[in-house]
Amino acid sequence: MWNYTEKMMEHFKNPRNVGEIEDPDAVGEVGNIVCGDALKLTLKIDKKTDVIMDAKFQTFGCASAIASSSVLTEMIKGKTVEEASKITNKDIADYLGGLPDEKMHCSVMGMEALEKAIANYRGTPVKKGTVEEEKIICKCFSVTDKKIIRAIKENSLKTVEEVTNFTKAGGGCGKCKPEIQKLLDEFWQKEATKGARAGVEHEHKKLTNLEKIELVKKVIEEEIRPHLKRDGGDIKLVDIDRDKVYVRFLGACVGCPGSGITLKGFLEKKLKEVVDENIEVEEVKE
Amino acid sequence: MNKKVVYADNNATTMAAPEVFEAMKPFLTDRYGNPSSMHTFGGNVAKHIDSARESVAKLIGANDPQEIIFTSCGTESDNTAIISTLRSYPEKRHIITTKVEHAAVLNLCKYLETVGYRVTYLNVNNEGMIDLNELKASIDPDTAIISIMYANNETGVVFPVDQIAEIARVRDVVFHTDGVQAAGKIPFKMTQLPVDLLALSGHKLHAPKGVGALYVRKGTKFTPFLIGGHQEHNRRGGTENVASIVGFGTACELAMKTFEEERTRIKGLRDKLENEILEKIPDARVNGTRENRLPNTTNIGFEFIEGEAILLMLDEKNIAASSGSACTSGSLSPSHVLQAMGIPFTFIQGSIRFSLSRYNDEEDVDQIIENLPKVIARLREISPYGK
Numbered sequence: 284m285w286n287y288t289e290k291m292m293e294h295f296k297n298p299r300n301v302g303e304i305e306d307p308d309a310v311g312e313v314g315n316i317v318c319g320d321a322l323k324l325t326l327k328i329d330k331k332t333d334v335i336m337d338a339k340f341q342t343f344g345c346a347s348a349i350a351s352s353s354v355l356t357e358m359i360k361g362k363t364v365e366e367a368s369k370i371t372n373k374d375i376a377d378y379l380g381g382l383p384d385e386k387m388h389c390s391v392m393g394m395e396a397l398e399k400a401i402a403n404y405r406g407t408p409v410k411k412g413t414v415e416e417e418k419i420i421c422k423c424f425s426v427t428d429k430k431i432i433r434a435i436k437e438n439s440l441k442t443v444e445e446v447t448n449f450t451k452a453g454g455g456c457g458k459c460k461p462e463i464q465k466l467l468d469e470f471w472q473k474e475a476t477k478g479a480r481a482g483v484e485h486e487h488k489k490l491t492n493l494e495k496i497e498l499v500k501k502v503i504e505e506e507i508r509p510h511l512k513r514d515g516g517d518i519k520l521v522d523i524d525r526d527k528v529y530v531r532f533l534g535a536c537v538g539c540p541g542s543g544i545t546l547k548g549f550l551e552k553k554l555k556e557v558v559d560e561n562i563e564v565e566e567v568k569e
Numbered sequence: 570m571n572k573k574v575v576y577a578d579n580n581a582t583t584m585a586a587p588e589v590f591e592a593m594k595p596f597l598t599d600r601y602g603n604p605s606s607m608h609t610f611g612g613n614v615a616k617h618i619d620s621a622r623e624s625v626a627k628l629i630g631a632n633d634p635q636e637i638i639f640t641s642c643g644t645e646s647d648n649t650a651i652i653s654t655l656r657s658y659p660e661k662r663h664i665i666t667t668k669v670e671h672a673a674v675l676n677l678c679k680y681l682e683t684v685g686y687r688v689t690y691l692n693v694n695n696e697g698m699i700d701l702n703e704l705k706a707s708i709d710p711d712t713a714i715i716s717i718m719y720a721n722n723e724t725g726v727v728f729p730v731d732q733i734a735e736i737a738r739v740r741d742v743v744f745h746t747d748g749v750q751a752a753g754k755i756p757f758k759m760t761q762l763p764v765d766l767l768a769l770s771g772h773k774l775h776a777p778k779g780v781g782a783l784y785v786r787k788g789t790k791f792t793p794f795l796i797g798g799h800q801e802h803n804r805r806g807g808t809e810n811v812a813s814i815v816g817f818g819t820a821c822e823l824a825m826k827t828f829e830e831e832r833t834r835i836k837g838l839r840d841k842l843e844n845e846i847l848e849k850i851p852d853a854r855v856n857g858t859r860e861n862r863l864p865n866t867t868n869i870g871f872e873f874i875e876g877e878a879i880l881l882m883l884d885e886k887n888i889a890a891s892s893g894s895a896c897t898s899g900s901l902s903p904s905h906v907l908q909a910m911g912i913p914f915t916f917i918q919g920s921i922r923f924s925l926s927r928y929n930d931e932e933d934v935d936q937i938i939e940n941l942p943k944v945i946a947r948l949r950e951i952s953p954y955g956k
Contacts, residue, residue, distance in 0.1 A: 295881065301951050316954065317914045319875065319895040319903065323953040341953035345877035345896035349951060424901070447901065454901025 287346065288380035294350035299357055302339045311400030313392055318424050318451065320344030320389065322352050324396040326359075328404055333363045340396075347379075347386040354378045355393040368401050370394065371437060372449075387449045391434065420462050423455025428466060435470050443467065468510065472549070478556055490559065496523055498558050503530070507550050511536055518550075526561040528554060531568070542566075575888045575933045579773075580722050580750060580866060580924035585816065586775040592819040593777070596812035604809055605800065614811055621818025625782050628821040629748070629767065630758025638783045638801045639814050643749040643770030644673035646783040647716075649794035649805070650745040650766040651677055654714040655686070657790035658743075661713035665742075667691040667699055668909035669723075673768075674716050674747055675905070687711070695911045696858035697726035705736055714743045719751035719767075723893055723906040723922060724857030725866025727755065734763040743789065749773055749781075753824040754832070754863050765789045771813060775926070776820035780813035831927050836864035838925055842934045843867045849942045856893075856912055856920055865925040868893070870907075870916030871945050873954040879921055882944040888937055893920040915954075 287295075307325035314321030320343060327337035338356040342349050355375055359367040372390040376382045382390055417427035434440060434449045443463045447453040453460045490498065503520050511517055516536030521529040530550070536542045551564040576584070602611030604618055619634070626634040640646045651664070651674070666678050668690045678688045689707045691699050699717070708715070715737050720727045730746055737744035745766035751757065753774035759767065766789065771780040785791050785804070797806020824831075847853055852872040871879065876894030883890055893904030895918065902908070907917045923937065949955030 292881075295878070296885065298951060312953075316873075316918060319901065319918055321953060341951060341955075343873065343952040343954055344875050345894070346881045348875070349878060451901050456902075 285347070285383050285386065287383070290378075290380045291347060291350045291382070294353040294379070295346040298340075298349055298353040300337075300339045300353065300360075301341065303341060304337055304339045309400040309404035311396040311398070311403060313395045313399060314343070316343065320348045320392060322348070322392050322396045324352070324355070324400050326400050326404065328364060333365065335359050335362055335364065335367055344389065344392075345386070347382055348389040348392060350379060351375050351382075351389045351393045352396075355397060359397065364401055364404060367397060370397060373438065384445070384448045387438075388451045391449055420466070421450075421452035421455065421459045424451040426450050426452035431463060431466050432470060435467060441467070441471070464513075475549075475553060475556070495558060499523060499528055499554060499562075502553055502557060503550070506553055507545070510549075511545065516542075518545075521567045526559060526563060528562055528564045529567045530564060532566065573887065575886075575929075575936050577923040577925060577929065577933065577937060578889045578891050579926035579929075580725075580922065581891055582772045582778065583775045583926050584928055585772075585777045586820060586823055588823060589776055589816040589819045593812040593816040596815055600811075604811060605798070617815050617818075618809055618811065621814045621821075624818035624821040624825075625769070626784075628825055629752060629769070629784060630760050631784055632760050633787060635802065636759075636784055636787055638785060638804050639809060639817070640781040640783055640805060641779060641807075641810065642781040643671075643747070643768055643773070644781075645794070646749075646768035646770070646781045647671070647673040647745075647747050648677055649783050650768060650785075651681075651714060651716055652794050653792045654743045654745065654766070654790070655681070656792040658713045661711050663687045663689070663709060663711040663713060665689045665691065665704065665707050665712060665715045665717075667693065667717055667728075669693055669697065669721055669906040670716070670718055671722055671747055671749070674718070678716075691717070693909050697721060697724050697856075697906070697910050698858060698861075699728060701729070701732060701736065704733065705740075708736075708740045708742060712740075712742050714745055716745040716747070718747040718749075719757075720748075720755065720863050721857070721906060722750050723904060724868045724910075725750075725863035725924070726857045727751065727861045727863060729861075730757075730764065731762055737765075738763045748784075750863060753821070753828075754865060756828065756832075759784060759786070771817040771820060774820050774824055776817040777813050780810050780817045782817070827927070832864050835925050835927065835929070838929060838931065838934050839865055839867055839923075841931075842923060842925075842937060843869070845938045846941060849938070850945050853945075854916060856907055856910065856916070863924075866922065867924075868907075868920060868922045870912065871919040871921065872915050873952050874919045874945065874948040876919055876921060878948050879919065879944055882948065883937075883940065886936070886940045886944075888940060890937075891922045891924075893922065894918045 304325040304327050308328040309326040311324040323341045325339050326335055329336050338360050340352040340356050342352040372394040375390040375393045417429045420428050431450055431452055438449055440446050443453055443460050446463050453463050515534055517533040519531045521531050532542050546564055546566055554562045602614045604615035606612055622634040622637045625637050664678055664686055666674055682688050691703055693699055717733055719730050734744050743765045746764050748767045749770040752769050765786045767784040769782040772778040793804050795806045854870050856868040856870050876892030877896035880892050893907050895901050895903040903917045
């Protein structure tokens, strides 16, 4: 049994604004029966003020999908289109007092329907032309790389499981999980690089030698080794002498042409960012 | 719980019979001895385990009570049957099962594939039936075991276990059947069924949770799964769950006492429930064959709506059932059984299983019939696909 909040159950039992507005000013439709949930949102908008006068929904889906749709209509009524466009899936989930992790995709569906409705109102063709650029990662639920990356970014997702909870990608046959992992790795590597650049600007407080050693160990253990292990490689901390960090590659990393990038572009950057900007990493060979 | 719950989820678990609870009580209080002990206080308890063993054997028509090994649950029994056989025939690396097995068999087979075994998952047709010719064609000299369930937990579809067993016997392959849903619901006799291994679970037939059994035909090669003490004649280590075993025995006695009349009565209730639902609710269909089916189970798909929403609305009316929809499966994929049957997604997502037991009556069925059409109509109003 899911751990639903009282507020969520209340909206499921007494959903507000069920139905379809006749002659709507905006329509947003997402999902389908195969995916297990679908939402059709219709809006009446005052064209002079851009205020959403009325909103109605029809939802095929579980209790949390129905409740998410219901609160969405409550949240946007009376808001201007501009204000409504700022609503995120997190806002919807928060309004419900939270959703179980596995049900976060219900709030994402609400946000997407709203975006489509707004695009429909503004006459901006919804993602026209971009569909070709996007790549479908999850074939079971037709989830694109763009949608996944956006969910990772906006909700700071770290694992494939979290991505599945928010977007459904990987929740069917599961064959696309390695691809999702790749998107996660790429995204967070980019972020780390950004962070490293920003890190140079603010000064690190002076660490004791012991703190420095502990921190270097932690970074290697938690940030670097899991990535390498996934590809059958590994890395070992050999020694630390002032700002010099000596490491040895193991397994598949030995002789791997990519190990140089891992060493300087990834490990050294990360250590510069979180430990000391003067740190240099060197490889020790057997 | 104040209001009476209409419990129609008996394939998930059943109420322990009051008689079962009474029979168990002494073994949870005064008679706590270890049946393996030398002293009378403990040793006497062993007699009660033996008598429970006899009752279980009798329910399934086994020749010798020694063919029954008590375990902790149906899953342990299934795991024991398969692992034991693989260990007994280490040179054979092929397993045959079906796409619609319970997770206790299916996920074990998936695991075994990762450690080098070859597994054939037999297909089912849209009525949930396997093709015996496909089975025959799948057997090869490398086949160690055939594991095919007796009756499906989701649809109630009953497989022709007698024919499967005969095929296995002729081809000299060990045959295990997961009989968890069948035992106590449909009659069968192990003396007339050439099945080598059969898994049972207590809590599906009004015994408590935490006890199961494995029937091992005399002469079947066996290697213990739980390795430990000499309990269960060296076939399953671990101190016996005495109270639950005693309860299991009592539950089997109770089932035998009124077997035929209850089977007919429950089938009557199920048929009434099913027929009235189909009559009152449009765009609904029964999943699985209506011919060879457990008498207590019906699985019905309602188009255009989603199962979890149906269940939660029924829950409001104190009706307990289950669903094969994605949202209720704990994953995003709906029921593997209904998918294997090729049921359209529009029906799978809105599939509901009602499973009855001896503790259901006409009033329960009427209450479901009264409430379900309203729930379905309400959800179809909300759905963009509803009419």
